[in-house]
Amino acid sequence: MSGIIEFDNVSHRYPGGQDILTDVSFTLKRGELAFLTGPSGAGKSTFLKLAALLVRPTRGKITVDGRPLSEIRRGQIPAYRRQFGMIFQNFNLLQDRTVFDNVAMPLLIRGHSGEDIGRRVRASLDAVGLRGKERAYPITLSGGEQQRVGIARAVVAKPMLLLADEPTGNLDPHMAGEVMQLFMRFNEVGVSVLVATHALALIHRLPHRILRLDGGHLSERDEAPSVDTADEAFDDEPPFDDGEDAA
């Protein structure tokens, strides 16, 4: 069975620069959660951007859900992006909209009806532990809560795949732990998840595949890497409580 994301000898270089990725081959299996690690500038973001069609590879072939991305024309990109949910380091929430309106956006662009949106947004906020925060504005929430709004927005349309780019980069260890916990919970119900992160301390004990990007090359590591290779790992042990609201 083919993977949900397949990279086949993919290289990428930005115009005038050197290779960010060199001959990267990788498969994310359906229903798998994998972490993509590596130092800053190693190409983790580029990796995710290639999968999200924010950039096109210089060489090589990328297939998502059995469809070669090279076949997707510019006008088809929006429809392609609606197949997965994206989570960002800076949350990318709209500060002038309520939590509800932020989470509702993916449903709005799909033309869902008002009551359907209400139901799904509440269910999604419930799943990330933000029930009752619908009317709040993002600025009034903690970083961890804002990221959970971001996750609720990514999962509200029930995508088959989540792509997260440094989702805990702006969070303290406690909040980061909660966020990682959420990804695992969505993965348990069948969503494929790819998380780019350099928070090795958070993930090294988790029973998931960890890939390492360094100098544009991808290497796969065993499930229990030693912490000494973690470049910017947190010292604190992440408290994996049940995702209750810390604030």
Added chain:
Amino acid sequence: MSASRRVSTQPSWTSRLALDHVRAIAATLAQLRDRPLSTLLTAFVIGITLALPAGLNTLLRNLDTASGGLQGTLRASLFLKDAVDAAAGADLARQISKRSGVSEARYLSREQALAEFKAHSGFGEALDILKDNPLPAVIVVTPDPRQPQAEVDALFKTLTTLPEVETTKLDRQWLQRLYAILQLVERSVLLVSGLLALAVLVVIGNTIRLDIESRREEIVVLKLIGASNAFIRRPFLYTGLWYGLAGAVLACLLVASAGVFLSDSAQQLAGLYGAQAQLSGLSSDAVLAVFGAALLLGWLGAFWTVSRHLSAIEPD
């Protein structure tokens, strides 16, 4: 949200589109309402810009109507030689009225001319002092108003050469000048209208551009979560339409108030020319044209700007 009630979890293509439009309309109207001052200012600029050609056009139409009334009175008076008696004169009038391009030829005997003069000039009693009737018999010829200018000219030239005719008087050179001026003004109004339409386009385009700039962040997020270009474009196009609509309403109000403001003076002027002219305001055609042009310009201005600027905003 009555439209949403019909939509189930799997919305059909049409109801989704309808819902998208209803939402875009509601959202854009709310945005404009949230910043009433800048909305009103933009609408005013557009309104004034549209009011100028609309007002000029109305003015021109009024002048045209007024001069058209004058054309109806365009007649040639053929003063007959005294030797031509009443019977011959009436006969001649009948012959002339049968010519092509003549809609009426009326014979006035010397007595009738005198009676008419007495009735209209107000010098009736003064004329009683005169022993003889000083007025000649006259045939008043009214050309067919549908007749082209050149043929009317030719007709009058032939009539002047008739042996019974002493002299002719036709009052039309000033009318020709008036028509030439009107034509020039009409062309200028067309030119000015074109330039002002361009101005409306630029004003709306620039307003939408600022709107796009201020919502750059939102556009990036929308693109990231897979919103189609049509979805992102839609609210801006509606905003353009609303500016056009508001501008058209203001333009019509401005022209209407100008009409009220000017009507007294216009009546006075018309009175000086012995005409009973009522200043007519915007015709329903003109109102339709103003609204049509404003909506079209609003949409075009928005579309033009959105297509130029939206593709430049890409998530990175």
